[in-house]
Amino acid sequence: MSSHLIYRDPSNPIWARVEDLLSRMSIEEKIAQLCSVPVEELLEGRKFSLEKAKRWLRHGIGEITRVAGSRIGLKPKEVASIVNEIQRFLIKETRLGIPAIVHEECLSGFMAVSATSFPVPIALASTWEPEHVEEMTKVIRRQMLAVGARQGLAPVLDIARDPRWGRNLRM
Numbered sequence: 001m002s003s004h005l006i007y008r009d010p011s012n013p014i015w016a017r018v019e020d021l022l023s024r025m026s027i028e029e030k031i032a033q034l035c036s037v038p039v040e041e042l043l044e045g046r047k048f049s050l051e052k053a054k055r056w057l058r059h060g061i062g063e064i065t066r067v068a069g070s071r072i073g074l075k076p077k078e079v080a081s082i083v084n085e086i087q088r089f090l091i092k093e094t095r096l097g098i099p100a101i102v103h104e105e106c107l108s109g110f111m112a113v114s115a116t117s118f119p120v121p122i123a124l125a126s127t128w129e130p131e132h133v134e135e136m137t138k139v140i141r142r143q144m145l146a147v148g149a150r151q152g153l154a155p156v157l158d159i160a161r162d163p164r165w166g167r168n169l170r171m
Contacts, residue, residue: 008097021096028059029096036063036103039070039082046072048085053093057086060094064102068112068147075113076147083148106152109136110143121154 006012007021022030037056042064043049064086068079083102091097105111109118116139118124124133144152 021098024096026059032057032059033062033098035061036065037061038065039067039086040072042086043072043082046074046078048082048089050089053086053089057090057094060090060096060098061100063151064100066104067102068104068110068115068144068149073113079112079147087148101151102149103151103153104144104149105154106140106144107154110140110149110152112143112147115143116140 005020007017007024009017012020025033041056042052044052064083067083067086068074068076074082086102087099090099108120109116118136118140124136127133140152144150
């Protein structure tokens with residue numbers, strides 16, 4: 001491993017790796033890390049598109065949105081293959097080689113083709129059996145990891161601090 005690429009060397013302290021990486025990033029690369037792209041923008045039909053990736057991911061990207069939960073209805077093997085191709089592109093074809101976070105929805109299970117559906121959190125809470133909830137979350141985790149997703153969104157409670165927020169408006 002090249003000693004001048006501190007951010008790529010896991011033996012260095014996190015603070016040094018972060019400082020090194022940030023010092024190397026252009027403003028475009030920093031902005032790209034704050035952005036996400038829906039997987040549909042990276043596909044041609046049901047396949048990863050190198051041309052679209054070059055357009056959307058040229059500076060990297062922070063997050064890929066809902067590969068398994070896309071409106072296309074990809075099967076788990078397709079999801080894993082596409083996630084691998086996206087990550088390979090980001091690691092090998094972008095200047096800094098930063099992989100993206102793949103996020104999925106999982107309020108009541110991993111929301112994907114062939115994944116298990118579970119009761120919503122309020123129903124789980126009413127069971128008073130946290131060990132069952134823990135087992136459920138392990139299933140969700142295994143299913144997500146199997147296709148390359150590392151972040152699961154499971155909003156349970158939205159605390160409103162600003163009534164102008166759209167979810168708080170009632171008709």
